[in-house]
Structure formats: C-alpha cells, structure tokens
Amino acid sequence: MANGNGGNRRRIGGVILNVEDVSLSFGGVQALEQVTFSVREGEIRAIIGPNGAGKSSMLNCINGFYHPQGGTITYKGNKRKQMRPHEAAAQGIARTFQNIALFKGMTTLDNIMTGRNLKMRRNFLWQALYIGPARREEMEHRAFVEQIIDFLEIQAIRKQPVGKLPYGLQKRVELGRALAAEPDLLLLDEPMAGMNTEEKEDMCRFVLDVNDEFGTTIVLIEHDMGVVMDISDRVVVLDYGKLLADGTPDDVRGNKQVIDAYLGAVHD
Amino acid sequence: MLYRESGQFKTSYEADQAILPIPQDRWFLMAVLLIAYLVIPAVSSEYMLQAVLIPFLVFAMAAIGLNLLLGYAGQLSLGTGGFMAVGAYMTYKMTTAWPDMDIIVVFLLSGLCAAGVGIIFGIPSLRIKGFYLAVATLAAQFFLSWMFNKVEWFYNYNPSGTITAPPRTVFGHVVTGPEATAETRYMVALILVTVFALIAKNLVRGRVGRSWMAIRDMDIAAEIIGFKPYQTKLLAFAISSFYCGIAGAMTLFLWLGSVETEAFAINISFQVLFMVIIGGLGSILGSFLGAAFITLVPVLLTNAPQLAGLQMATDLQKHLEVMIFGGLIIFFLIVEPHGFARLWQITKEKLRRWPFPY
Ligand SMILES: Nc1ncnc2c1ncn2[C@@H]1O[C@H](COP(=O)(O)OP(=O)(O)OP(=O)(O)O)[C@@H](O)[C@H]1O
Ligand SMILES: [Mg+2]
Numbered sequence: 001m002a003n004g005n006g007g008n009r010r011r012i013g014g015v016i017l018n019v020e021d022v023s024l025s026f027g028g029v030q031a032l033e034q035v036t037f038s039v040r041e042g043e044i045r046a047i048i049g050p051n052g053a054g055k056s057s058m059l060n061c062i063n064g065f066y067h068p069q070g071g072t073i074t075y076k077g078n079k080r081k082q083m084r085p086h087e088a089a090a091q092g093i094a095r096t097f098q099n100i101a102l103f104k105g106m107t108t109l110d111n112i113m114t115g116r117n118l119k120m121r122r123n124f125l126w127q128a129l130y131i132g133p134a135r136r137e138e139m140e141h142r143a144f145v146e147q148i149i150d151f152l153e154i155q156a157i158r159k160q161p162v163g164k165l166p167y168g169l170q171k172r173v174e175l176g177r178a179l180a181a182e183p184d185l186l187l188l189d190e191p192m193a194g195m196n197t198e199e200k201e202d203m204c205r206f207v208l209d210v211n212d213e214f215g216t217t218i219v220l221i222e223h224d225m226g227v228v229m230d231i232s233d234r235v236v237v238l239d240y241g242k243l244l245a246d247g248t249p250d251d252v253r254g255n256k257q258v259i260d261a262y263l264g265a266v267h268d
Numbered sequence: 269m270l271y272r273e274s275g276q277f278k279t280s281y282e283a284d285q286a287i288l289p290i291p292q293d294r295w296f297l298m299a300v301l302l303i304a305y306l307v308i309p310a311v312s313s314e315y316m317l318q319a320v321l322i323p324f325l326v327f328a329m330a331a332i333g334l335n336l337l338l339g340y341a342g343q344l345s346l347g348t349g350g351f352m353a354v355g356a357y358m359t360y361k362m363t364t365a366w367p368d369m370d371i372i373v374v375f376l377l378s379g380l381c382a383a384g385v386g387i388i389f390g391i392p393s394l395r396i397k398g399f400y401l402a403v404a405t406l407a408a409q410f411f412l413s414w415m416f417n418k419v420e421w422f423y424n425y426n427p428s429g430t431i432t433a434p435p436r437t438v439f440g441h442v443v444t445g446p447e448a449t450a451e452t453r454y455m456v457a458l459i460l461v462t463v464f465a466l467i468a469k470n471l472v473r474g475r476v477g478r479s480w481m482a483i484r485d486m487d488i489a490a491e492i493i494g495f496k497p498y499q500t501k502l503l504a505f506a507i508s509s510f511y512c513g514i515a516g517a518m519t520l521f522l523w524l525g526s527v528e529t530e531a532f533a534i535n536i537s538f539q540v541l542f543m544v545i546i547g548g549l550g551s552i553l554g555s556f557l558g559a560a561f562i563t564l565v566p567v568l569l570t571n572a573p574q575l576a577g578l579q580m581a582t583d584l585q586k587h588l589e590v591m592i593f594g595g596l597i598i599f600f601l602i603v604e605p606h607g608f609a610r611l612w613q614i615t616k617e618k619l620r621r622w623p624f625p626y
Contacts (some may be wrong), residue, residue, distance in 0.1 A: 063492060089494030101492075103485035105550065106478070113475075114482050118494040120475045124503060130470035135282075138474055142281045177493065 012233065013041030016217050017062065017185060022071035024057055024241075031057040032068065033241040039185070044211050044218045046228045048252075049238035050261075055221045056098055058238070059187045062219070063095050064088040075185070090118055094183035096174045098190045098221075104163035108173050111162055112148055115180025116141040148176045152206060168199040175206060186210070188220040192227060200224065204231055229253065287469055293616075304458055309451045317450035318523075324563045325457040326518045331543040331555035332468050333511025338541075339550035340472055341504035342484025343393050347405040348512050348540045350389075350412030353532035354382040355513030356520040357422045360431040364424060371436035371444060375460070375517050382513020383506040385412070390505025394498050409534055417529045432526040444521040453522040460518065464511060469552050471507070480504050481550070512540075546596050548609030557608040565592060 017039040024032040031054045039045045047055045060066040062073060064083040072079050075091065094115070103111050120141060126134035149155055152172050157165060162173050171191060178186055191207065192200045208231055210216050222228050228235060229249040237245040237258050245255045252258055288294045312321065330348055337343050358378035363371060389408035393401050416422050423431045435445030442448045443456045471477055479500045482490035491497050520527050539562060547558020566589050573580040600607050 065488075065492065085488075085492040086494045086496050089492060095492060097489070101486050101489035103482050103489065105485050106481050110478055110481070114478050114490075114493050114495075117475055117479060122475075124471065124476045124507070127474040127476050128467045128470055130474065134474065138285060139281050142285065146281070181494070 011215070012043050015039070016041040016076060017219075018072075018074040019058070019062070020072045020074070022058075022061055022068045022073065024054075024061060024066055024068045024070075030241050032061070032238075034071065035238065035241070035243050036071075037236045037243065037246050039217060039219055041217055042211070042215050043233040044207070044220065044231055046232035046235045046249075047219065047221045047238060048223070048225070048228055048235060049244070052240075053238040054241040055238055056189055057241075059095060059189055059219065059221065062088075062185075063093050063187060089181065092181075092184035093187065094178040094181040094185075095187035096171070096178050096189060096191060098193065100167075100170045100174055102162045102170055102174055102177070105161060107159050108154060108157045108162055108165070108176075109145065109149070109159060111173055112145045112176045112180045113141065115177040116145065118181060145176075145180055148179050151179075151209070152176050153202075168195050171195070171203070172206075175203075179210060182214070183216060186216050186218045188218060190221050190223065192222060192224060200227065207231060285473065287473070301462070305455075309455060312451075312454075314450050317454045320563060320567050322450070322454055322457055322523045324559055325454070325461045326515050326523050327540065327543060327559040327563055328556050329461050329464060329518060330512050330515035330540045331547065331559045332465060332552060333508045333515065334540050335544045335547075335549065335552065335555045336468060336472070336480070336511065337504050337508035338544055339548070339554070340477060340484065341480035341501060341508075343390070343501060343504060344398060344402045345405040345505075345508070346402050346534070346537045346541065347389055347408035347412070349532040349534060349536035350409040351382045351386055351509040351512035352516030352519060352536065353412050353416050353529060354385045354509075355379060355516030356527060356532065357416050357431065357516075358382070358513070359517040359521060360433070361422065361424075363434060363436060367434070371438060371521070375514060375521075378517050379510040379513040382516070383510040386505040386509025386512075387502050390502050390509075393501045393505065406534075409537055413529050413533060416532075430526050430528050431520065433521040436521075444525075446525065457518055457522045460514065464514065465552060465556075468511070472552065476503065542593055542597055545605075546593075546600055546607050548607030549605055551606065551609035553612070554607050554609030557612070561608065562593070565589060 015038045019038065020036050021034045022032055022036070023030070023034055035054070035058065047058060049055050057066060061068045062075075064085045064087060067082050074080070075093070103114065106114075120137055122134040122137050126132075130138075149158060152175065154169065154172055154176065157169060157173075162170055165173065175188070175191060178188075188207070192203050195203065204227060207218060207220065211218050220232070232249060234247060235245075235249055235252045236243065237252055237255075239261045244261060245252050245258045247255070283289060288297060308321065330352060333351075334345065334348050337345055355378045358381040359374050362369065362374045362377060366374075385408075389405060392404040396404065417429070420426075423429055433444045435442055435447055437443060438456065441452055443452050472480070479490070479495045482493065482495055483497060483500050483504075487497055490500070516532060519531060524531065543558030543562045544555060545558070546561055547556065548554025566585075569580070569585045569589055604610055606613075
C-alpha cells in the first residue's frame with residue numbers, strides 16, 4: 001500500500017469546498033449538527049466516524065441529494081443552500097455510493113458511458129440519425145471511456161451486464177462511472193467496504209492514481225483506519241452528527257477524544 | 269506512435285459500436301430485408317398481406333414505441349391504444365382539411381401530435397411510478413377513446429362515427445383509400461417501419477438510450493450522474509407516443525381503411541403490451557418478434573386445423589389463443605424477462621459454438 005501521501009508530492013491549492021455549520025435532521029434524528037470543515041483543491045480528505053455518525057448524510061448534502069436545514073456549503077467560491085443532484089453534477093461533483101448504485105441492466109461499458117453524458121452535446125434528433133457529429137461524439141467519448149476501463153483494469157467485463165458482476169468489480173465500475181465525468185470533486189462513500197485485502201490495495205492504488213494524475217480532489221468515507229491513515233491528507237471525524245476532530249492523520253490518531261469515542265469503541 | 273494507435277482504436281470502436289458487429293448477423297438482416305422488400309410482395313396473396321403482414325408491421329411500429337417507453341425507460345403505459353387513436357384521428361383531420369398536403373408529411377405531423385399528447389399524459393410519471401403510473405395512463409386511454417367518440421369534429425360530423433382514409437398518392441402511386449392495392453400499402457408500411465426501427469436503434473445505442481436505461485435501473489443514481497429525470501422521462505413519452513401515433517395512422521390509412529374508436533380500445537393497449545413482454549423488454553428485435561407472434565398465432569389457429577383436415581370451433585380457437593398468450597406471458601415474466609429476443613440470442617450463441625457443447 002502506498003505510504004505517507006503527504007502534501008509535498010502534489011500541489012494542494014486553495015479551499016474548493018467549505019462546509020459551515022451544516023445541520024440536518026430527519027424528524028427527531030439529528031443526522032448532522034453544525035458541522036464545519038473545508039476541503040482544499042487536490043487533497044484527499046477522509047471522513048471517519050462510527051456507524052450512524054452522519055458521514056453518508058454529509059456527502060448527500062454536498063451533492064445536493066439532501067438539503068440541510070441550517071448552515072451553508074460553499075463550492076468553488078459560490079455559496080449555496082439548495083440544489084438538485086444533477087446541478088451538482090453539472091458543477092463537477094461526482095460520487096459513488098455505500099450501497100452500489102449502478103445501472104444493473106446495462107453493461108460495464110454503458111454504465112461508464114453514462115458518466116460522460118454531461119459532456120455530450122448532440123441532441124436526440126442528431127442521435128436518431130446517428131451520422132456525422134453524433135457518431136463522432138459517441139466515438140470520442142467511447143475512446144475516453146476505454147482509457148478508464150484500461151486504468152481500472154476491467155477490460156474483460158466491458159460487455160457484461162453489471163448486475164451479475166462480483167461485488168468488488170461493481171465497486172470498481174462505479175468508480176469508473178464517477179471518473180468518466182472528469183469531476184473536480186469526487187465523493188467516495190466507503191469504496192473499499194466489504195473487500196478483501198488485495199481488492200482494497202487495488203482500490204487504494206486507483207484512488208491515489210486519480211488524485212495524483214488528474215489532481216482530482218477526493219472526499220472519502222472509510223472505516224478501515226489503516227487505509228485512512230495511509231492515503232488521506234486530512235481527516236474529519238464525526239460522531240453522532242457532530243464534528244469531533246479535524247486534522248492530519250497523525251493529529252487525529254493522537255486525539256484523546258477520538259480514541260475514546262471512536263477508535264476505542266472499535267477495538268473494544 | 270501513440271497517435272497511430274489511438275487512430276486504430278477509433279476505427280475499431282466504430283465497428284464495435286455498429287448495430288450488428290457480427291458479419292453473420294448482417295447477412296441475416298440483409299436476407300430478411302431482401303425477402304421483405306422483394307420476395308414477399310411478389311409471392312404473397314392479398315389475404316396474406318391484408319390479414320397477416322400489414323397488421324404485423326402496424327403492431328411492430330406500436331410495439332417499438334411501447335418498448336422504448338417500457339423496456340428502455342421503464343415507464344409502464346397502458347395508453348398505447350389512445351396514442352394510436354391520436355395518430356389516426358389527426359391524420360384523418362389533417363388530410364381532409366388540407367387534401368393537398370403530402371400524406372407522408374401528414375403522417376409525421378400527426379406523429380408529432382401524438383408525441384404532444386404523450387408528453388401531457390406522461391407528466392404524472394414525474395411523481396408516480398409502476399402500478400400508479402399504469403393507472404394514470406389507463407385514464408389517458410379511456411379519456412382519449414371517449415373524446416374521439418364524443419367530439420364529432422374529430423370525425424367530421426359523420427353520423428356513423430367512423431373515419432375513412434381518403435385516396436392519397438405518393439410519387440404517383442395511390443397508397444391509401446379503397447383503390448390502393450395491398451402490395452402498395454404493404455410497401456409503404458414496410459418502408460416506414462424500416463426507417464423508424466433504424467431510428468429507434470440509433471436512439472437506444474447512444475446517450476438517449478443510456479439516459480432511459482439509467483432512469484429505468486436506478487433513477488436516483490441517474491440524477492446524480494447528471495441526467496435530468498423530467499426531461500428524460502418526458503422525452504421517452506414523446507418519442508414512444510410518436511411511434512404509437514404513426515402506428516395509429518398506419519392502422520387507418522394502410523391497413524383497415526376505415527375505423528371507429530373501437531379499433532384503438534384498451535384491448536389494443538394490452539395486446540401491444542403483450543407483444544413487448546413476449547418479444548423482449550428492452551429490445552428492438554424483440555418488438556418485431558412479439559408483434560409477429562401475436563399477429564401470427566390467431567392466424568395459425570384459424571388455418572392450421574383446416575389444413576390438417578380438422579374442425580375447430582371458433583370459440584375454442586379464441587380460448588386457445590388466450591391460453592397460449594397467458595401462459596407465455598407468465599412464463600416470460602417469471603423466467604425470461606427478455607423474451608424471445610433473449611432466446612434468439614442464446615440460440616445464436618449455441619450455434620456459434622456448435623457442435624461443441626461448451
Ligand atoms: N433518508 C433518511 N431518513 C431518515 N433518517 C436518515 C436518513 N438518512 C440518514 N438517516 C439517519 O441519519 C443518521 C446518520 O446516517 P448516515 O447514513 O449519514 O450515517 P453514516 O455515518 O454514513 O453511517 P454508516 O457508517 O453506517 O454508513 C442515522 O441515524 C440515520 O438513521
Ligand atoms: Mg454511510
């Protein structure tokens with residue numbers, strides 16, 4: 001596994017995403033309570049916390065799937081409160097899900113091609129004819145998607161419907177679909193959950209390579225502390241919807257509260 | 269070096285993205301088209317064309333339409349008959365109001381009318397799904413049936429309430445009305461179906477098709493990827509209804525010659541639905557197979573016993589027909605949702621490996 005992915009190798013820019021005092025509740029359940037943190041351009045930011053801490057809810061707020069009742073989210077300098085998921089997508093936010101959300105009846109290739117949809121300009125009339133510009137456009141995007149397929153080493157399952165693929169591969173295809181959008185901000189909800197060590201190592205490599213080669217900013221939720229400590233630049237710790245700690249992996253690892261509330265609880 | 273390589277990739281993707289990447293399939297399609305365009309018109313009897321082949325083409329068109337909506341975009345509609353009625357009545361209205369307008373243009377315009385009506389009745393799909401949507405489209409079916417029956421303007425105040433296709437020509441050939449020969453009407457229907465099947469295939473293999481399938485498979489994820497759910501669903505309703513509208517216009521102008529609203533009743537909606545299920549959800553080929561099956565079985569049941577020298581009462585035929593359809597629909601829904609199209613694919617794969625079992 002790659003080690004010590006510190007800020008010296010890559011360029012970390014200014015703040016791309018700023019989450020301020022965000023609160024979200026479902027009826028009586030307070031999923032998030034005045035959470036504040038920021039994400040800098042080009043960094044790998046981990047969100048950790050015990051089950052039900054509000055990690056997935058946080059990602060859902062960022063990509064417009066949930067609408068927080070309080071607080072503000074500033075993305076690329078624009079403050080916003082409410083937006084639809086497809087608008088977030090149009091602004092360069094892509095994500096994967098904790099429970100894989102692939103299009104099960106479609107092939108690996110088609111699933112990843114859907115990630116290109118916002119880059120495709122030809123309307124349905126052009127496509128009905130499938131000549132000239134429409135065909136050229138399809139080929140260009142196909143070529144891009146093939147690069148992703150090569151990168152993720154999933155050439156062999158290109159034409160298979162994803163519903164029948166093993167779990168680990170589905171996670172990989174889902175990452176591919178998110179990458180196809182060439183996002184500026186990539187949100188990964190437990191990309192390595194349920195994987196064996198080998199699969200996890202592959203996934204870590206992909207995440208690091210994406211960050212390294214394309215400079216994509218990544219926010220990832222992960223339970224495996226080894227992985228988090230290895231690949232992330234900074235870590236946010238949530239517990240019962242509240243921000244518990246925020247800092248480098250070493251800071252967080254040494255934080256007394258975190259050890260009590262989270263690490264301790266896990267190792268009990 | 270790299271540049272050359274990427275150039276090569278491009279051509280291979282193009283070949284890979286073709287409708288039929290395998291040469292044998294292309295030959296097969298060529299053969300089918302050859303038979304459809306040259307052999308059938310030369311050898312078929314009037315009865316064969318009128319009772320089997322023209323209705324097959326009409327229903328293939330409608331089945332493609334419903335398959336785009338149900339098989340690809342995952343939106344269940346029971347309003348097929350209603351949308352076909354829009355196509356038929358609007359074609360009738362336009363061609364009687366503007367007799368000089370080219371009949372093909374009239375067909376396309378009434379397809380557009382049906383598309384507009386489809387969008388209106390597709391609006392509930394933005395809020396409701398599955399069973400509830402089916403009920404909403406059922407309302408469309410009944411409303412449209414009722415409207416074309418009640419509003420006399422739609423049938424030009426004809427006391428009998430029927431609409432009749434006036435004679436119209438294309439390139440000097442009479443293609444509609446009583447003087448049009450069955451061969452001519454068959455050819456026009458065949459050309460329309462060929463063109464629109466190709467268009468449907470183009471749509472489903474590109475971005476539009478992927479947006480429909482994404483909405484069908486997981487609408488939340490589709491939205492997060494950037495598909496606009498409203499636009500995607502309404503486009504599916506519009507295009508699907510366009511096809512149904514053309515099928516309705518074909519029913520009146522190329523097949524029956526004169527119809528009442530009864531020709532587009534709810535049982536037509538169900539019939540087309542059965543075609544799509546039996547033929548294969550999410551397959552253009554399946555739409556053809558389903559349409560062929562459902563138009564052929566009654567014809568076979570009518571004729572086969574006589575050919576074998578047996579007598580079969582008509583009501584027994586009807587019952588057999590219903591039993592066969594019912595059984596097959598249950599079979600396909602449970603065992604093979606991709607219908608005949610999938611069975612065909614499996615057969616081809618077996619043939620490719622033949623004579624080796626694996
Ligand atoms: N759509 C929803 N409706 C109601 N409650 C919800 C909803 N989504 C999340 N919650 C609640 O919000 C809290 C935080 O959930 P969330 O899924 O964000 O936790 P998490 O940190 O991702 O947990 P896990 O590690 O199990 O994935 C939980 O109590 C959960 O039950
Ligand atoms: Mg979660």
